[in-house]
Amino acid sequence: MRPDLPKKAGTGGKTLAQSSPAGGPQSVPALLHRNAQKFANAPAYREKEYGIWQSWTWSQTRDEVEALALGLLEMGVNEGDFIAIIGRNRPYLYWAMVSAQMVGAVPVPLYQDANAEEMAYVMNHCGARFAVVGDQEQVDKIIEVQAGLPDFEQMIYLDPRGLRKYDHSALTQYENVQELGRQHREKHEAALKARQDKLDYDSTGVMLYTSGTTGKPKGVVLSNRNVIETAKSSSEFDGLRQTDDILAYLPMAWVGDFIFSVGQAMWTGFCTNCPESADTMHVDLREIGPTYYFAPPRVFETQLTNVMIRMEDASRFKKWLFDHFMAHARKVGPALLDGKTVSFGDRLKYKLGELFVYGPLKNTLGFSRVRVGYTAGEAIGPEIFDFYRSLGINLKQLYGQTEATVFITAQPDGEVRSDTVGVTCPGVELKIADNGEVFYRSPGVFVEYYKNPESTADTKDAEGWVATGDAGFIEEDTGHLRIIDRAKDVGQMADGSLFAPKYVENKLKFFPNILEAVVFGNKREECTAFINIDLTAVGNWAERNNIGYASYQELARHPQVMDTIQSHVEEVNASVAGDEMLSGCQIHRFVVLHKELDADDGELTRTRKVRRRIIEEKYDDIIAALYGDDKTVSTETEVTYEDGRKGSIKATLEVRDAKVFPVTKRMAAE
Amino acid sequence: MKDQADSYVTDDGRTIGPVVMEMKNITLRFGGVEAIKDISFDIREGEIRAIIGPNGAGKSSMLNVISGFYVPQEGEVWYKGAKRPPMKPFQVAQQGIARTFQNIALFEGMSVLDNVMTGRLTHMESGLLGQSIWKGKAEAEEIANREVAEKIIDFLEIQAIRKTPVARLPYGLKKRVELARALAAEPTILLLDEPMAGMNVEEKEDMSRFVLDVNDEFGTTIALIEHDMGVVMDLSDRVVVMDYGRKIGDGTPDEVRNNQEVIDAYLGVAHD
Numbered sequence: 037m038r039p040d041l042p043k044k045a046g047t048g049g050k051t052l053a054q055s056s057p058a059g060g061p062q063s064v065p066a067l068l069h070r071n072a073q074k075f076a077n078a079p080a081y082r083e084k085e086y087g088i089w090q091s092w093t094w095s096q097t098r099d100e101v102e103a104l105a106l107g108l109l110e111m112g113v114n115e116g117d118f119i120a121i122i123g124r125n126r127p128y129l130y131w132a133m134v135s136a137q138m139v140g141a142v143p144v145p146l147y148q149d150a151n152a153e154e155m156a157y158v159m160n161h162c163g164a165r166f167a168v169v170g171d172q173e174q175v176d177k178i179i180e181v182q183a184g185l186p187d188f189e190q191m192i193y194l195d196p197r198g199l200r201k202y203d204h205s206a207l208t209q210y211e212n213v214q215e216l217g218r219q220h221r222e223k224h225e226a227a228l229k230a231r232q233d234k235l236d237y238d239s240t241g242v243m244l245y246t247s248g249t250t251g252k253p254k255g256v257v258l259s260n261r262n263v264i265e266t267a268k269s270s271s272e273f274d275g276l277r278q279t280d281d282i283l284a285y286l287p288m289a290w291v292g293d294f295i296f297s298v299g300q301a302m303w304t305g306f307c308t309n310c311p312e313s314a315d316t317m318h319v320d321l322r323e324i325g326p327t328y329y330f331a332p333p334r335v336f337e338t339q340l341t342n343v344m345i346r347m348e349d350a351s352r353f354k355k356w357l358f359d360h361f362m363a364h365a366r367k368v369g370p371a372l373l374d375g376k377t378v379s380f381g382d383r384l385k386y387k388l389g390e391l392f393v394y395g396p397l398k399n400t401l402g403f404s405r406v407r408v409g410y411t412a413g414e415a416i417g418p419e420i421f422d423f424y425r426s427l428g429i430n431l432k433q434l435y436g437q438t439e440a441t442v443f444i445t446a447q448p449d450g451e452v453r454s455d456t457v458g459v460t461c462p463g464v465e466l467k468i469a470d471n472g473e474v475f476y477r478s479p480g481v482f483v484e485y486y487k488n489p490e491s492t493a494d495t496k497d498a499e500g501w502v503a504t505g506d507a508g509f510i511e512e513d514t515g516h517l518r519i520i521d522r523a524k525d526v527g528q529m530a531d532g533s534l535f536a537p538k539y540v541e542n543k544l545k546f547f548p549n550i551l552e553a554v555v556f557g558n559k560r561e562e563c564t565a566f567i568n569i570d571l572t573a574v575g576n577w578a579e580r581n582n583i584g585y586a587s588y589q590e591l592a593r594h595p596q597v598m599d600t601i602q603s604h605v606e607e608v609n610a611s612v613a614g615d616e617m618l619s620g621c622q623i624h625r626f627v628v629l630h631k632e633l634d635a636d637d638g639e640l641t642r643t644r645k646v647r648r649r650i651i652e653e654k655y656d657d658i659i660a661a662l663y664g665d666d667k668t669v670s671t672e673t674e675v676t677y678e679d680g681r682k683g684s685i686k687a688t689l690e691v692r693d694a695k696v697f698p699v700t701k702r703m704a705a706e
Numbered sequence: 707m708k709d710q711a712d713s714y715v716t717d718d719g720r721t722i723g724p725v726v727m728e729m730k731n732i733t734l735r736f737g738g739v740e741a742i743k744d745i746s747f748d749i750r751e752g753e754i755r756a757i758i759g760p761n762g763a764g765k766s767s768m769l770n771v772i773s774g775f776y777v778p779q780e781g782e783v784w785y786k787g788a789k790r791p792p793m794k795p796f797q798v799a800q801q802g803i804a805r806t807f808q809n810i811a812l813f814e815g816m817s818v819l820d821n822v823m824t825g826r827l828t829h830m831e832s833g834l835l836g837q838s839i840w841k842g843k844a845e846a847e848e849i850a851n852r853e854v855a856e857k858i859i860d861f862l863e864i865q866a867i868r869k870t871p872v873a874r875l876p877y878g879l880k881k882r883v884e885l886a887r888a889l890a891a892e893p894t895i896l897l898l899d900e901p902m903a904g905m906n907v908e909e910k911e912d913m914s915r916f917v918l919d920v921n922d923e924f925g926t927t928i929a930l931i932e933h934d935m936g937v938v939m940d941l942s943d944r945v946v947v948m949d950y951g952r953k954i955g956d957g958t959p960d961e962v963r964n965n966q967e968v969i970d971a972y973l974g975v976a977h978d
Binding site for chain 1: 718719720819852853856857859860861863865866868908911915918919922923
């Protein structure tokens with residue numbers, strides 16, 4: 037149930053931008069036509085294929101999109117149909133989304149690594165009649181579940197490889213659809229124009245399914261207003277321009293990718309670059325050198341870990357150079373980036389560091405040209421955040437969600453900190469409910485959850501305020517929003533003190549050795565935790581110390597690894613003890629899990645968020661042991677392999693006690 | 707038995723063409739050892755033909771006869787309807803027969819891309835001088851060859867290691883690079899000598915998929931030696947079984963599986 041809201045509104049006035057800009061493009065296809073005129077010969081999309089960056093200008097893009105749209109008309113796509121889009125980031129699939137919009141249909145991008153049942157649920161829920169998919173893998177998945185999809189009719193695929201022998205009665209190759217469209221141009225041209233003319237600010241632009249930390253995914257309907265208004269205001273916020281480059285490598289089903297690679301790209305006319313394959317992302321990143329870059333904290337973490345591992349292997353002189361200049365960068369780098377005054381000597385030394393260390397390092401990472409970089413989705417470790425900022429990379433944080441068309445708050449240049457998520461974006465209003473839950477209202481607020489009026493009503497009230505499901509507060513002096521945890525996860529300990537698992541988990545995850553952590557303790561006497569080690573970092577440590585291991589499981593239960601993790605847990609406890617409000621969340625006992633939490637086993641969402649309830653049920657025996665007295669616990673867990681087969685792992689886990697600390701009397705905001 | 711010149715369609719809808727290569731009464735001796743004794747079999751266009759048998763059965767020797775590395779003392783090799791005179795391996799390669807090796811034989815110090823490019827050698831016409839100064843024909847030729855190489859790199863999904871020196875790659879990927887190099891020659895017949903040896907289940911599944919895709923996509927005829935029975939039975943259209951240099955079975959996987967002599971050879975019975 038929804039908590040009662042206080043009547044007091046947060047910031048800003050009551051009126052929302054309900055009007056549309058006079059005469060401006062009112063739909064994504066209209067923006068494409070504008071760009072094809074305005075930036076005709078500028079690059080719109082690039083993709084590396086066969087070792088070479090292939091590119092398409094805006095006018096070529098329009099021709100490609102139109103050809104596909106005409107083909108879709110010939111195939112009988114109706115207005116209001118849903119078209120599923122599944123595959124890795126490729127220009128063709130982005131075009132397919134715009135083509136779908138052109139013919140009045142609604143594109144529904146799906147996670148490409150979703151399994152067949154997850155896909156079946158979504159496709160059934162929206163009643164998709166058509167799907168545009170990348171390759172054989174996706175075709176196979178849909179064929180597997182096709183019998184249970186009464187509305188489904190036709191599949192369009194990009195890569196013909198391995199599909200030669202398939203029954204082609206409901207299967208057409210992408211370029212053949214375009215060819216079909218070109219052949220029947222005269223027949224459908226008028227209809228295509230008529231359908232595009234009908235599109236306005238309130239027509240549906242896209243439907244995106246939320247990853248669903250609880251329950252089934254919900255289809256978030258976003259209108260053209262949501263998409264264009266958000267793209268416009270966020271582009272202005274960061275001064276994005278037509279000459280910018282982005283690398284599109286995050287899942288197409290995620291709202292962020294849609295807004296960056298379609299919304300903002302269409303609004304500002306910048307170029308969207310698609311990597312050759314998921315494995316080549318880092319090489320492609322280096323080659324493109326994006327100017328506007330987005331990555332979840334995990335990506336930054338991995339890159340930093342890799343840098344550190346490689347520096348361990350560098351020659352002594354190089355290592356000295358790196359350590360020396362990085363220390364200097366930590367001292368003055370962030371200040372320089374924020375435009376604060378720094379002494380001449382320090383400036384000079386930083387310049388020298390740029391020459392020897394920062395410049396080459398940024399080049400290796402692919403960040404040489406980054407003007408605006410964002411991270412979001414999870415909290416980022418302060419050390420990681422500072423590392424990138426000290427190199428002179430303008431990395432910032434933002435806070436958003438699918439229902440808001442991404443942007444709720446973002447950090448303006450010069451006001452960047454690792455512990456806040458920034459100030460409200462243009463046009464957004466915020467308020468905090470009594471229980472700490474954050475509410476917002478903006479032109480980006482979604483239309484509805486498709487076929488789910490109850491959830492819509494639960495989330496969005498009549499005045500347009502949307503519950504984020506996150507608990508947080510606004511800092512009084514700076515106006516920055518800080519997020520503590522998911523509101524539904526925030527609970528109470530048995531003694532009545534506040535329980536905020538994510539807050540502790542994040543602190544744990546800031547250690548490179550810890551990949552994932554799940555903290556329990558709601559309505560209990562004390563807190564306990566599951567921990568996943570990071571195989572890259574711990575494996576590298578093991579290799580350096582001549583510790584042999586054959587599997588994740590074996591490494592995870594190594595006594596020295598357990599000791600290290602214990603020391604990390606105790607460090608976190610010490611830091612948690614510094615905060616009176618949350619000092620009850622110190623971890624008393626923990627285990628290092630015998631397997632990595634995995635989305636295939638339903639333990640994480642596809643965006644790698646922990647599904648608490650499922651984990652609690654699945655590992656109830658281990659949790660019982662954490663709250664018991666035993667020193668070990670034997671368990672057996674079912675796992676799903678990548679090819680879909682199931683197996684099980686048996687293990688005996690050691691339960692460790694960690695030292696807890698008395699509350700230090702300091703009223704910290706942290 | 708189907709007629710040699712006929713095509714037929716398999717149960718899974720693939721068209722198998724007429725005989726493209728025929729081995730007639732091949733005998734190969736090393737001193738007093740008879741590695742291959744009077745063996746005859748044929749390979750049809752577009753099929754996947756497996757040669758199986760216990761260790762020392764003479765499988766690799768057979769492959770080496772096909773690729774021209776060994777010249778048999780007796781018997782004839784017929785290729786595309788004509789009897790093949792004794793040839794050097796490079797001449798055989800020029801005729802469109804490419805192979806991979808049981809013990810990977812790549813250029814370890816060179817990048818994956820360069821290794822794949824060496825597979826294009828039989829398709830290059832410009833001379834040493836032309837290639838050195840890289841002008842005119844040599845340049846156009848290299849661009850065309852690079853395109854073929856890149857399509858194969860894309861096909862085998864090894865884009866991420868394109869510029870990596872082969873020495874740094876794990877075993878399973880090296881096997882894939884070797885397949886890429888053989889494919890770069892755009893062969894009529896592809897000989898694979900134990901393509902899945904030493905691989906784990908996942909790598910075997912990947913490799914099997916690539917072998918099927920190559921056959922499907924390029925229509926390449928494939929002759930392969932393999933020990934993993936599961937793989938052989940799944941992949942191949944017809945199987946030749948060898949034991950002690952003799953042919954003890956020949957036919958579809960099902961026929962071979964039920965052949966008493968084959969069962970004996972694999973399960974082991976006392977030889978006379």
